[in-house]
Amino acid sequence: MKIIKCDLTSGFGVKCDEAVLAAAEDIASGRLIVYPTETVYGIGADIYNESAIKNLYVAKRRPFDMPLSVAVSDKAMLERVAVLNENADKLIKAFLPGPLTIIIKKQPDVPDIVTSSSQKVGIRIPDNRFALELIRRTGPIVATSANLHSHPDSVDVNSAVSDLGDAIDTYIDAGRCNLGMPSTIVWLADRDVEIVRQGAIPEKKIMEALEC
Numbered sequence: 001m002k003i004i005k006c007d008l009t010s011g012f013g014v015k016c017d018e019a020v021l022a023a024a025e026d027i028a029s030g031r032l033i034v035y036p037t038e039t040v041y042g043i044g045a046d047i048y049n050e051s052a053i054k055n056l057y058v059a060k061r062r063p064f065d066m067p068l069s070v071a072v073s074d075k076a077m078l079e080r081v082a083v084l085n086e087n088a089d090k091l092i093k094a095f096l097p098g099p100l101t102i103i104i105k106k107q108p109d110v111p112d113i114v115t116s117s118s119q120k121v122g123i124r125i126p127d128n129r130f131a132l133e134l135i136r137r138t139g140p141i142v143a144t145s146a147n148l149h150s151h152p153d154s155v156d157v158n159s160a161v162s163d164l165g166d167a168i169d170t171y172i173d174a175g176r177c178n179l180g181m182p183s184t185i186v187w188l189a190d191r192d193v194e195i196v197r198q199g200a201i202p203e204k205k206i207m208e209a210l211e212c
Contacts, residue, residue, distance in 0.1 A: 003157065003171045006036075012129050019172050020130065024137040026170050032056055034146040034160045035134060036174035037126040039099045039183050039200060040153040041146040041160045042071070043168065046138065047081070053113045056142060059167035062149040067115045069101050069122035069185075071143035073135040081140050082106055082123050087188045087210055094209035097127040099179055099200035101143070103187040114142070124183055130174055145182065155180040 006016040023033045030052045033044045045052040047070055057064055072078045075092055083105040091102055106121035115121050124143055135141055145153045146160035154160040157173040184199035186206055193210060195203050
């Protein structure tokens with residue numbers, strides 16, 4: 001287990017770039033990392049490495065029938081993982097990058113272990129420089145909170161270390177998360193809309209964006 005500091009308050013310098021490289025190498029090797037987002041700290045792994053995803057479930061003590069969300073760096077990468085519809089496109093334009101997770105139809109090559117055999121997948125684009133730089137290098141990674149199942153979300157790296165310990169290979173310490181609360185989760189099926197979890201973006205704003 002190692003902890004690497006990346007101070008984003010003074011810009012994205014050499015140390016942060018080195019931290020991205022180290023985290024990307026771990027993910028490419030099938031290891032688990034903890035990384036910062038604007039909401040809470042997340043556990044990252046390559047979504048196409050089923051062994052790494054299994055290890056993530058075990059490390060988090062998360063039931064295998066609870067699907068994982070996926071973090072991407074932009075709309076083009078999002079379309080590699082999920083099938084967009086009109087409402088999803090509206091929410092992407094309005095809120096992403098940002099604290100929103102959209103549940104839509106997954107692409108066929110997304111492993112069933114990620115989605116608990118569902119044909120839907122939760123997608124988000126984090127509004128955090130480190131996370132985006134990392135995902136640009138690695139491709140899509142898991143976006144699940146860095147805590148044991150049912151424990152409080154980790155808004156700083158110390159909380160994540162306390163919960164997960166040596167089960168994680170690399171922790172990226174970028175200070176306290178800006179928002180400190182999870183993303184809003186919205187399920188979109190054709191014209192149907194359901195707020196699955198109320199988070200940083202209020203339901204009213206979601207519905208306003210969809211009415212445009």
